[in-house]
Amino acid sequence: MSKQPIPQLRYHTPTKQHYVWWNKKRVHLGADPAQAELRYKRIVAELASDRDPFDGHRTAAGAPAAPPAARTVSEVLLAHYRHLKAEGRDRSALHRAWQAAAAVLARHPALPAAQFRGPQLKQVRADLLARPELSRTYINYLTRCVQRAWAWAASEDLVPPEAAEALRAVEMLRRGRGGREPARVVPPPAGWDGVLSELSRVTSAMVQVQALGGMRPQDVCRMRRGDVSTGPHEPVLFPGTARPVTAFPAGGVLVWLYVPREHKTAHLEKPRAVALGPRAQQLLRPLLAGLGPDDYVFSPARSLAEHGRGNRFKRQGYATCYATRQYAQLVGRAIDRVNAARVAAGVPVEDHVPWWSPLQLRHLAATVVGDEIDREHARALLGHSSQDVIERYMEQQLGKAGRAAAECG
Known part of the structure; x- marks a missing residue:
């Protein structure tokens, strides 16, 4: 049994999110009580097996461990976001990565990461296309953010390599195939x-x-x-x-x-x-x-x-x-x-x-x-x-x- 204490499942009223405290940080588990309960049980199970549930691929003792088969989309995206932050990416890059993660979680919050493939990514892209403030090129950028997240997860043995390959096969939107075309940047007017x-x-x-x-x-x-x-x-x-x-x-x-x-x-x-x-x-x-x-x-x-x-x-x-x-x-x-x-x-x-x-x-x-x-x-x-x-x-x-x-x- 892990020496780490079992965190309690809590509820944050201002954001309407369930969460646990881990390493002096609040880790959100989602707004849906059923999904939050599932994620909480998975955390407890990984602690019981001497794994760090928020480290992705290492045990609490620091030795490599096989990735859990039921690792969810939200866990992979959170691990990737922390990886980008640890690399020192600038605030705009982190914002775009978080925006891409939010689009995925809005549709597939509890889906096992290994089952997130091309059709699921296209569903997420369809949701982004329904937002008129986003241009075609920006939607393509967010799509590539998700592809890069799964490529990184595959390199860390968090998802099977075929899952990353399936997402990489999704082509970017070309001109005229959907989405608002970005406005052309022109020089400032006279005066x-x-x-x-x-x-x-x-x-x-x-x-x-x-x-x-x-x-x-x-x-x-x-x-x-x-x-x-x-x-x-x-x-x-x-x-x-x-x-x-x-x-x-x-x-x-x-x-x-x-x-x-x-x-x-x-x-x-x-x-x-x-x-x-x-x-x-x-x-x-x-x-x-x-x-x-x-x-x-x-x-x-x-x-x-x-x-x-x-x-x-x-x-x-x-x-x-x-x-x-x-x-x-x-x-x-x-x-x-x-x-x-x-x-x-x-x-x-x-x-x-x-x-x-x-x-x-x-x-x-x-x-x-x-x-x-x-x-x-x-x-x-x-x-x-x-x-x-x-x-x-x-x-x-x-x-x-x-x-x-x-x-x-």
Whole structure:
């Protein structure tokens, strides 16, 4: 018999969920009393057989154990979510994994994981298709989240390999085969920069640097001093390699380089360096002064201190770096304040600041460079490249990106 105490089945009134306490954490077992009772009995049975019911594939003593045949879908999804969290995945990735798990649990909460195959996954996808706020591409992403969860579970011997293979055989939705098509992201409308006067010096520079460099919001939010090369004698390494890159002359001016430590295509081993021209350098130079290598360039604490409002962001991460959602909220609220002031002054509606989001600034940079130079230079500035070898990237792409930054950024 396990030395671990048997947890009691409890009921959480605010969430209407049954749960047990385990390792000082509340583990939910579902809202349905019958299903919660079944899961609770399975937990007690695994404790009686000297297994840790929440570890997935190891006994309480730490030795490998054969997976229980009756392991449910919810247990596999919970184990996979904890695996992602232990890996240090970012909050958005965890949110999408949880959203995919919730869609599965809404239809098959107590189904044995080994019996969750292609037809069951298609039923879950049909439920997602019934939600008009989800696009076809996002539904495909959630479907792949479930497939990856079962592939991981098979590698951990939590489900039979054929279960993961059956889910992998489900094809993604193609255009015209169901689901709402995602809206195309376009550059912000004319007059978008009317909001800059309402932003603080830090956030105003943040918006302009993103637009000039053609960066994604997460790239500009996570910019650190040590990731920016401001001269030929200040090398910055591509993440995961020993290959340095430095600022270089292009078009008669020195172009700075920013190499993000993390970016969207890092898992594909694609290099990414952002070329920063004279206008972006003028905005960044006062912000870089006095920073250490690991300090964030655009700090919410500095922005609030300039307004004499202290630091309201006490949670971990908020005091040193803007979150992308927080960045978008700052822009949206500033637009609302500007337009409210114009309404009070009797300014016509057509002269109000149009609504836009930081996601559109990257497309603005592509449009400007494409119009003033050509589409090839716009592609190089944004980092869109079919080459995944660093040497070719440095020789071909950075040269074009440097010219684009020298003339347009």
